[in-house]
Amino acid sequence: MQPETRDQSMPDPAVPAPAVPVPTAPAAGGPEPGAADPVPVQVVGGALVDSLARPSRLLVARRTSPPAFAGMWEFPGGKVEPGEEPRAALVRELREELGIEARLGSEVPGPLEQGWPLNERAAMRVWLAEVEDGEPAPLEDHDELRWLALDADSLASVPWIPADFPIVEALRRHVAG
Numbered sequence: 783m784q785p786e787t788r789d790q791s792m793p794d795p796a797v798p799a800p801a802v803p804v805p806t807a808p809a810a811g812g813p814e815p816g817a818a819d820p821v822p823v824q825v826v827g828g829a830l831v832d833s834l835a836r837p838s839r840l841l842v843a844r845r846t847s848p849p850a851f852a853g854m855w856e857f858p859g860g861k862v863e864p865g866e867e868p869r870a871a872l873v874r875e876l877r878e879e880l881g882i883e884a885r886l887g888s889e890v891p892g893p894l895e896q897g898w899p900l901n902e903r904a905a906m907r908v909w910l911a912e913v914e915d916g917e918p919a920p921l922e923d924h925d926e927l928r929w930l931a932l933d934a935d936s937l938a939s940v941p942w943i944p945a946d947f948p949i950v951e952a953l954r955r956h957v958a959g
Contacts, residue, residue, distance in 0.1 A: 823904035824896060826872040827857035827946075828911040829953050830880075830918070832929070834887040837910065837957045840932055842940060843879070843924040855940040857908060857949065858924070868907050879923060882916035890949065890956050898952075900945040908949055910957070932957055 831837035842855045858879045862871040869886055876884045887910035892898035897907035920927050930936045937950050 822896060824862040824868060825859060825900060825904050825906040826862055826868050826875060827859035827906050827908040827949070828872055828876050828884060828886075829857055829890060829908055829949075830876070830884065830911050830913065831887075831932070831957070832912070834885065834910055834912045838932055839929045840937070840953070841918055841927055841929055843920060844926040844928070844940075845943065846923060846925050851943050853941070854943045855928075856943045856946050857906075859906070859908075860923075869909065872909060872911070876911065879921055880916075880918040880927070881921050882918050883914045884911040885914045886911050888956075890953050892949070892952075898945070898949050906945075906949070908953070910953075 830841040832839040832841075841858075843858045844853060844855050845851045858876060859872055860875040860879070862868050866874075872886065873884055876882055890908040890910065892905070892907065894905055896905035899905050918927055928940070930939065932954060934954065937954060942950060
């Protein structure tokens with residue numbers, strides 16, 4: 783009996799077909815079809831700890847919006863403005879969101895050059911930071927701040943924005959040495 787041969791030009795029905803992007807109309811103000819992908823959005827976040835020398839607690843912030851993330855916890859921070867250095871952007875964001883001056887420590891390295899992927903368009907670089915002046919308060923984008931011990935149980939006690947959870951795990955390993 784001869785082995786069964788299959789016409790190689792026909793797809794194998796046992797192998798799923800690759801996903802093919804379906805063209806869609808651009809959003810209002812979005813790029814025209816065929817335009818290059820927009821520049822990725824660079825975001826910065828502060829892993830605000832009680833001490834850069836001996837971190838034992840992390841300050842986390844609860845989001846108020848958008849609705850999909852309201853009530854979830856995250857690292858405070860925000861977008862880097864055009865022409866702004868990421869570290870300077872983080873200091874600015876912590877001032878705007880929490881009303882503090884912060885001293886930055888080491889970066890929590892992410893898997894990409896741009897840091898940690900947040901979605902298909904944005905990535906976040908995260909630095910350890912400590913309060914240099916002021917008392918943290920939820921001034922923008924958040925309704926509550928909370929200090930958590932830097933242990934697995936404490937860090938798992940709040941619902942994190944899904945994209946931040948891998949960063950939380952990496953932070954815990956980073957501060958452990």
